[in-house]
Structure formats: structure tokens, C-alpha cells
Amino acid sequence: MAISTKNLYKKYGSRFVLENLFLNVEKGSIYGFLGRNGAGKTTTIKLLSGLSTPTQGQIFVDGMDLSSESGKVKQILGLVPQDSGFYDERTALSHMVYYGRLKGLSKKESLEQSRVLLDQVGLGNEMFKKVGYFSHGMKTRLGIAQALLNNPEVLILDEPTNGLDPVGIRQIRQILRECNNNGITIFLSSHNLLEIQEICTYVGILDKGKLIAESTIEKIRHLESNGVITVGVYNLSSEMVSLIESLKFVVKTELKAEHILEIFVNSRTDVKPEINRLIVENGGQVFKLIENSLSLEDAFFDVTRIKL
Amino acid sequence: MNFSEIHIIGEDETFRGSKSKYVWLFGGIFIFLCFLAMHYSTSYISFLFSNSGGIPYTLISYLVVLSIGPFMVMITSFDIVSSETETGSLRYIISKAHRSSFVLGKFSFLFLVFTSMSFGVALISLIYQYSTSNTFQFEKIVLFLISSSLYLGCFISIFLFISILSANNKISFAMSAVFLGILIFFFLQGDESYLKYFTPYYYGIKNIEFMKSFPVEAGYLKIFESLCSMLLYMLVFLFMSLAAINRRDL
Numbered sequence: 073m074a075i076s077t078k079n080l081y082k083k084y085g086s087r088f089v090l091e092n093l094f095l096n097v098e099k100g101s102i103y104g105f106l107g108r109n110g111a112g113k114t115t116t117i118k119l120l121s122g123l124s125t126p127t128q129g130q131i132f133v134d135g136m137d138l139s140s141e142s143g144k145v146k147q148i149l150g151l152v153p154q155d156s157g158f159y160d161e162r163t164a165l166s167h168m169v170y171y172g173r174l175k176g177l178s179k180k181e182s183l184e185q186s187r188v189l190l191d192q193v194g195l196g197n198e199m200f201k202k203v204g205y206f207s208h209g210m211k212t213r214l215g216i217a218q219a220l221l222n223n224p225e226v227l228i229l230d231e232p233t234n235g236l237d238p239v240g241i242r243q244i245r246q247i248l249r250e251c252n253n254n255g256i257t258i259f260l261s262s263h264n265l266l267e268i269q270e271i272c273t274y275v276g277i278l279d280k281g282k283l284i285a286e287s288t289i290e291k292i293r294h295l296e297s298n299g300v301i302t303v304g305v306y307n308l309s310s311e312m313v314s315l316i317e318s319l320k321f322v323v324k325t326e327l328k329a330e331h332i333l334e335i336f337v338n339s340r341t342d343v344k345p346e347i348n349r350l351i352v353e354n355g356g357q358v359f360k361l362i363e364n365s366l367s368l369e370d371a372f373f374d375v376t377r378i379k380l
Numbered sequence: 381m382n383f384s385e386i387h388i389i390g391e392d393e394t395f396r397g398s399k400s401k402y403v404w405l406f407g408g409i410f411i412f413l414c415f416l417a418m419h420y421s422t423s424y425i426s427f428l429f430s431n432s433g434g435i436p437y438t439l440i441s442y443l444v445v446l447s448i449g450p451f452m453v454m455i456t457s458f459d460i461v462s463s464e465t466e467t468g469s470l471r472y473i474i475s476k477a478h479r480s481s482f483v484l485g486k487f488s489f490l491f492l493v494f495t496s497m498s499f500g501v502a503l504i505s506l507i508y509q510y511s512t513s514n515t516f517q518f519e520k521i522v523l524f525l526i527s528s529s530l531y532l533g534c535f536i537s538i539f540l541f542i543s544i545l546s547a548n549n550k551i552s553f554a555m556s557a558v559f560l561g562i563l564i565f566f567f568l569q570g571d572e573s574y575l576k577y578f579t580p581y582y583y584g585i586k587n588i589e590f591m592k593s594f595p596v597e598a599g600y601l602k603i604f605e606s607l608c609s610m611l612l613y614m615l616v617f618l619f620m621s622l623a624a625i626n627r628r629d630l
Contacts, residue, residue, distance in 0.1 A: 121475050124629040143382070143478065151475040156468030159398045166396060173388045174476040218472060 073132070074099045074226050074257035075120060080129035082115050082281075089115050090281045093129070097226075097259055097274070102252050104272030104289075105261040106372060112281040113261040114154060117230045120259070121151040134225055147176060150219030150256075152212070154230035160204030164195055164214050167203065168221065175222040182221070189217040193247055209240035216247055220256075227251060228259045233267055245271055265372055277372060301335045301344060304360030305351055308333060312354050316347065332360075381484065385477040389485025394492060398463070403456045403490065407497040410452050414441045414501040418508050437505035438517070438524040439591045445498070445528040446584050450535045450563075453494065454556050457539035460486050461625075462552035471630055479625045483540065487618060490536045491529070498528040520591060523603065527587040530610035534580035537617035538563075544624045583610045 073096055080093035090112045097103045107113045118124035120131060122142050131138040133145045158167055165186055172182030190199045193213040203211065212232055219227055229248075233241045241264075248271060252258055262268050268275060269289060276286040285292055305312070308331055317325055321339035328334050337343055344361055351358050394400060418437050461483070464470035473482055502525045510516060539556050546552035566575035567582065576582040586606045 118629065123471055123474060125627075146476055149475070151471070153468065153471040153475070156471045158469060158472075161398060162396065170388075170392050170396070171472060171476060174385060174473065215472075 073097060074101070074134060075103075075259060076132045077120075078130045078132075080116075080119065080131065081127045082112070082119060082124070083127040088127075088281055090119070090126075093281075093283055095276060095283065096286065097257060099134075099257055100252070100255060101274045102248065102258045102260065102272045103274045103276065104268035105259065105276050105278065106263075106265065106268060107261075107278035109263075111278045113278055114230055116278065117151075117153075117228055117259075117261055121149060121153075121228055122146065123151075123153070147222065148225040150221070150224035150227045152215040152219045152227070152229040152232055154234065156215070158203040158206075158211065158214065161202055163200050163202055164190060164206070164217075165199040167214065168199075168218055171218045172221045177222055185221055186217075189220050190214075192220075192250070193217045194243060209236050209243070212236065212240070212244060213247070216244070220251065224256065226257045226259065230261050231263065232260065233262065233264055241267065299337050299339075300364045301337055301347060302328075302360065302362045302364065303333050303335060303347065303351065303358060304331055305333060306331060306357040306359065307355055309354075309356075312351060312356055315350060315354060319343075319346070319350070381480040382478055385481035386484045386488060389473070389477065389482055390488040390492070393486060393489035397489065399456070399460065400489075403493050406452055406456050407493045407500075410448070410497050411500040411504070413448060414444045415504050417441065417444045418505060436520075436592065437508045438502070438520045439588065441501045441505050442524055442528060442588065442591055445501070445531065446581070446588075449494075449528070449532050450560060450580075453490075453532055453535040454539055454560055456493075457490055457536055458543055458552045458556040459549045460490065460540060461543040462546040462549050465546070465630070466548040474630055480622050483544065483621050483625050484618075487536060487540055487621075490540070491533055494532040494536065495525075495529045498525050498532070501528070523587070523591060526607055527584065527591070527610070530607060530614060531580055531584040531587075533614045534583070534610055534617070537614045537621060538580075541617050541621040541624060544621050544628065580610065580613055583613060 075095060075097035077093050077095040080090055080095070081088060082090040093116065095116070105113055105116065115124065119126050120133070120138075122138060122145065125139075134148055136145050138145050165183075168186030168190060169179065169182045172186055173179060175182075177185060187196075187199065190196050193216055195210060195213055195217065198206070198210065203214065206214065216227075216229070216232070219229075227248075232244055232248075236244065245267070248258055248260070260268070260272065272289060274287070275289055275292045277284050277292070313325055313327070313333065316322060316333070316335060321337050321343050323336040323338050325336070326334045335347065342363075344363060348358055348361055417440050421437070421440050461470070464473070470482075502521045505524070506516065506521055538559065542555045542559060543552045546555060563579045563581065566573070567579045569575045583606060586609075587603075590603050590606070
């Protein structure tokens with residue numbers, strides 16, 4: 073495992089913001105960490121990167137215990153923290169050289185790597201520009217570049233696409249894919265479900281400090297139900313809804329309008345004919361019957377039981 | 381703690397750091413103030429010392445350090461860590477280096493600036509001494525250099541500690557000003573009060589006696605004891621700073 077946590081707790085005052093967190097991030101994966109605001113994503117990232125210490129529990133990065141081998145862990149870890157600033161009056165290159173030396177590189181090595189990495193993130197022509205003049209997107213790219221110094225094995229990013237325009241988001245996505253292709257494990261937190269669905273292979277969903285789901289994107293999408301069937305029915309009665317809910321492959325139903333019912337199903341076979349027959353046999357007139365595959369967004373709302 | 385990291389952080393702060401220019405500027409202003417004090421003492425108060433072998437330039441410089449030094453240190457040190465906490469730039473460093481290296485790197489930068497400043501003042505007083513009485517009093521100069529460095533070091537470690545505890549610069553400045561006020565209040569309680577031991581002023585002022593007539597009757601041991609007290613005071617706050625940064629959530 074690139075990252076794993078055991079029985080991790082974090083308490084602020086008397087309130088637990090993380091409870092019994094068991095996280096498993098496979099080597100070479102892109103792990104998306106989802107959760108609402110205040111779910112504990114940033115706290116988890118701070119714990120994983122050593123910016124904060126856990127109240128209880130253990131963190132392992134590449135098999136090394138963070139509490140006893142923090143120095144070694146820092147050498148193989150790259151962090152892009154959320155909303156963190158650079159020194160406005162210094163150039164991008166000056167930042168990179170400084171951080172490179174802190175990561176154990178010599179001045180010369182640091183300078184060479186900095187130039188390559190700034191080129192890689194598209195800041196090659198801006199390396200002598202003061203960071204104070206950088207846009208938000210450029211600062212994010214500089215943040216990624218500094219995290220890639222000294223070839224880390226694990227890259228942790230806290231909502232890197234926050235506040236970026238579509239072009240910026242696509243650039244960051246491209247950079248992260250390249251990093252992953254080079255063998256770097258990526259742990260990424262985000263609000264943006266589409267973003268996670270687009271690039272991640274694994275997903276963990278955090279809710280109120282608890283990890284409520286952790287699996288591949290595909291499995292998460294089908295965790296509760298693997299599809300939604302929208303039925304339009306005249307003469308829809310509550311008895312009919314109860315009968316539909318009693319079917320063994322139906323997870324739940326939601327009444328969307330007077331005649332529109334959404335049925336969440338968990339089945340690998342086509343269950344539309346069976347639903348249709350049940351409705352017709354009970355006096356209903358079906359005028360619409362469509363099946364949609366669940367998106368990660370649907371799955372997220374499903375798993376976290378958030379009602380809008 | 382890692383000496384290589386301390387060296388990198390200290391070096392970067394000294395030559396390229398965001399505060400570097402203005403801390404060096406304040407150091408320069410301080411030297412200039414000491415120079416003015418020495419210059420005007422030659423013009424206006426030389427008659428006071430006509431029977432005691434000339435103007436004690438090192439003592440005058442030391443008095444300037446004792447009185448203005450803490451304020452100068454406060455202005456330059458109160459935001460040494462809090463500014464990085466406020467902007468979040470601290471996270472980039474802490475994700476790569478040990479927390480203790482960060483604190484010691486910052487401390488060594490400030491200590492270097494104020495030691496250089498003390499050295500500059502010592503050099504000027506040496507020149508004044510030689511130009512007025514054709515003598516070099518190296519012992520006094522060395523005592524001045526060590527005393528003023530340690531005395532200012534005590535204040536650097538105090539304000540560093542406060543800066544680590546503060547979430548932003550405003551809080552840090554307010555806390556530093558209040559703490560300095562408390563130290564002055566403790567000192568003003570007089571010789572009978574045990575509160576004087578909690579202030580660097582007490583240890584700093586003790587050295588005035590040694591600087592007036594060197595070598596002192598009590599001998600070098602007394603001087604050594606006094607300097608060690610200041611060193612200990614500085615180390616206590618430095619250890620408290622290290623403990624504070626290691627416990628902080630960033």
C-alpha cells in the first residue's frame with residue numbers, strides 16, 4: 073500500500089473530526105477522496121502529510137510509520153496543500169530551488185530539476201517572474217511542481233482544482249495523469265465529483281469524519297444500486313409503490329412528480345419488463361420506462377444519504 | 381532536528397527571505413542609533429567622565445542596546461513564524477523539513493543579524509575608544525559583544541515563541557507588545573521582588589557593573605555566571621518554541 077491508516081482519530085476540543093479511519097491507497101493508483109465541506113478531508117490530508125498529529129491511530133506511507141520515520145516519509149511524499157501561499161516577492165525558480173534543497177537536493181541538482189519541472193507544468197517561461205504576479209492557476213501549477221521535487225512516490229493534493237477555470241482544470245488533470253503514468257501514486261481530495269470520476273481509479277467517501285465507502289469507481293457507483301429506472305405511470309397509487317418496493321432487486325424508490333417514480337435497482341439483468349408487468353397488473357398505465365446508469369454523483373448522494 | 385535543514389532555512393532567510401531586507405535595515409538603524417549615542421556623548425557629556433579615564437563608549441552602546449534593543453527585536457521578530465502560518469507558506473516547508481529545523485533556522489537568522497549588529501556597534505566603539513584615548517579595551521568589547529548578543533537573543537527567543545503560538549500577525553504583534561509590557565512591569569517592581577528574575581532586563585543590567593570597571597573585583601566567575609544566566613534564559617524560551625511548534629496543527 074502507498075498509504076494506509078489504522079484506527080485513525082482526530083479530535084479538536086471535545087469534537088471528533090475523524091473517527092476510526094482505515095484508509096488503503098494502492099500503489100500506482102489515483103485515489104479520489106470525496107466528502108462534503110467539513111467531512112474531514114483536509115484534516116485527513118494534514119494528518120497524512122505530517123502537518124497535524126493524530127489523536128489516536130497510525131499512518132503508514134510506503135510501509136513506513138509516519139510518527140517514527142517522518143523524515144524518510146517526507147522525502148518520498150509531495151504535498152500540494154489547499155489555499156497555501158508562496159512568497160509574493162520571490163520568483164518561481166527561487167521557490168523551487170529552496171524547496172528542492174530542503175528535499176535533500178544539492179543547489180545544482182535543485183536548479184536542474186526545478187527548470188525541468190517548471191517546464192513540465194507549463195511555467196517554463198514564467199520561472200523568473202515574481203509569484204505575486206501569478207494567477208491562481210499558475211500558483212496551483214507551481215504548487216504541483218514543488219511537490220514533484222526529488223521524484224516523490226506519493227503525491228497528495230488537497231482540492232487542487234478549486235477556483236480554476238475549465239482550461240486550468242484540464243491542465244491540472246493532464247499533469248496528474250502524466251505523474252501517474254510515471255508511477256506516482258496520487259491521493260486527491262475534491263468536491264468535484266466529475267473530476268474524480270474522470271481521473272481516479274479508486275474512491276473513498278468520507279462523511280462526518282467516517283469513511284463510509286472505499287472501492288474502485290465502478291464498485292462505488294454500484295454500491296447501493298447499479299441503476300435507476302424512471303417510470304411514468306398514470307393511476308400511481310401508494311399500494312403500487314409498496315408492491316414495487318417489495319421486489320427483491322429494488323433498493324429504494326423516490327417519487328419525483330405526481331406520475332413519475334424513480335426506482336433504484338440492484339440487478340445485473342434487465343428488470344424493466346418485470347416492473348412494467350407489476351404496474352399493469354395493478355391497474356397502472358405506463359407511459360414512460362427508462363433505465364439510467366448511476367453516475368458517481370448519484371452514488372455519492374446515495375451513499376451519504378444526503379437529501380437536497 | 382537536522383543541521384543541513386537548519387543551515388538551508390537560516391541561509392535562505394538571511395539572504396533571500398521575505399523579511400531579510402527589512403530586518404537587516406533595522407539592524408543598520410540600530411547601529412546608527414548607537415553611533416549617534418557615542419558621537420553625542422563625545423560632544424556633550426565628556427565632562428562627566430573627565431576623572432574616570434575617558435568616555436566609556438562600550439557602556440553607552442550597551443545602555444542603548446538595553447533600552448532600545450527589545451523594541452527593535454520585537455518589531456523584527458514578532459511575525460517571523462506567524463506570517464508564514466497566516467499565508468500558509470509554512471506548510472510547503474514543514475512538508476519537507478523537520479519542524480524543529482524550521483524554528484532553529486529562523487532563530488539562527490535573527491540571532492545572526494543581531495549578533496552582526498552588536499559586532500558593528502562594538503567595532504565603532506573600539507574606533508571611538510582608540511581615537512579619543514589611544515587605547516584598546518578588548519575585554520570590554522568582547523564582554524559587550526557577548527552580553528548584547530545574548531541579551532537580544534533572549535528577546536528573539538521570547539518573540540519567536542509568541543509568534544509560533546499566534547495564528548496571524550495581528551495576534552502575534554498584540555501578544556508581543558503585551559508580553560514586553562509585562563516584562564517591563566516585572567522589572568519595575570524593584571530589586572526586592574522575585575519577579576525580576578523572569579525578565580532578561582535583570583540579567584542584562586547585571587552586566588553594566590562588569591562593563592563599568594573591567595576586570596571586576598568579583599572576578600571572571602561572576603561574569604561567566606551572569607552570561608550563563610542569559611544563555612539559559614534564551615534556551616528555555618527556545619525549547620518552549622520547539623515544544624510549541626511540535627504540538628501545533630498547521
